[in-house]
Amino acid sequence: MLWPHARFRRARNVDLQERVAAARRETPESDAWLKLLEAALGESEDGAVWDAAVPEPAAERPVKAPVLSHAHITLNGRAARRWLRQLLTLALPQQVRRIDGIALLEAALRYDDAGLDALAQEAGADPSILRVAGQMAVLPLLQACARRLARELPPTWWEGYCPLCGAWPVVAEYTGLERKRQLRCGRCGAGWAIPQLRCVYCDETHHDNLGYLTPEGGEQTRKIEVCNTCKGYLKAVTTVRALAPWAILVDDLTTVPLDIAALQRGYRRPERPGYSLECRITERRGWGRFVEVGGGWWRSLRQGEA
Known part of the structure; x- marks a missing residue:
């Protein structure tokens, strides 16, 4: 049964809508995957929450490490859980309440398959489905990082894996x-x-x-x-x-x-990423800015937070 209050953002991009519709006609067996992708891309379009979570690159990171290596990402917990509830309603509706959304995001970001499988076991979910859902879940955050950190990418990058997130x-x-x-x-x-x-x-x-x-x-x-x-x-x-x-x-x-x-013909894609990220995600429950009022500091909460 679907989560009662789940609302899904649909991507507004007309070209995307047409390509997805064509993909459904050509490969109807991919419909479940396309629904997750549509949800993730729709969430990415409304990227204010994810733009706010883009971290500063670590001052020191290993040679050949991607920009997000050793990053500490702080998320608006309420907004992140809202998004994960919507996505998991599509992928694993019976296990939505049992999956720790923030842990899911971190494991997916790090390409930590063992961590994802442990979350699946705890929730009684299919590990293969949760791995796919995890990668879709983290997509809005990663695309926000690509937008906001474009200037941080090395001007020359000789590695085969991504200079931002380490994926092939x-x-x-x-x-x-x-x-x-x-x-x-x-x-x-x-x-x-x-x-x-x-x-x-x-x-x-x-x-x-x-x-x-x-x-x-x-x-x-x-x-x-x-x-x-x-x-x-x-x-x-x-x-x-x-x-x-x-x-x-x-x-x-x-x-x-x-x-x-x-x-x-015997060729394959690697199962593991080119570079496994060492990074962490924590939850920011009150996500506002601090303003000075009458000589003191007060947190100005954004609409919808209390």
Whole structure:
């Protein structure tokens, strides 16, 4: 049964609505996943709560660590729980009340599958569903971080994993006339340049060990980059302009035949992220600003807080 007071934000982006509708027609079996994605992208559009939670990057972090490594994120607890209640109503309606939402966000942000599985066990939920729901739950926060921390990204980044959140890319873009290779993260939407003749997973650069697969039927804008050293693969697309963050995720779903072709030939995507984040999320129950009134400091609560 659905949570009685759950209200779902629908994404207002017309292009997104049309792409999702097309994806439903082409892959009706993906409807449950698309509902979660729609909810997450709708929440991301109304991003004030998540923009306010974007942390300052840690002053000291390890070499090659993403920007969010060792970050301390403080969330508006009420707003975060409202969002998680809505999302989990779609994914796990019977277990909504049993799942610690803040712990779910932190485990998903850190790619802590063991932590997610422990939460699932405590709630009597399907671990595989909670893993997917966790990644959708943290998407609005990560996309807010990508918007607000864009200037913090290193001007040159030689790693295959995302410079913001540590995830592997889901697609390589070849954009514009120059067709330079740009990797795109499916979690936060960040993009970063990397040399063309290089495996994003194992750094292989010898051309004899690198190649690509092309779809049948003469498709010119799609291919699959493959590495015969680590047996990894990455989908690639030629575009006029960079994909919007939402389009990266929808595009990944609608090109599943490319994944199947790669898997049938023995290639795979890594199961673990390129860099596991060491970060934490805490709850801020009263989320206002402090103003000076009559010589004293008083907290000015925002509408809806008491």
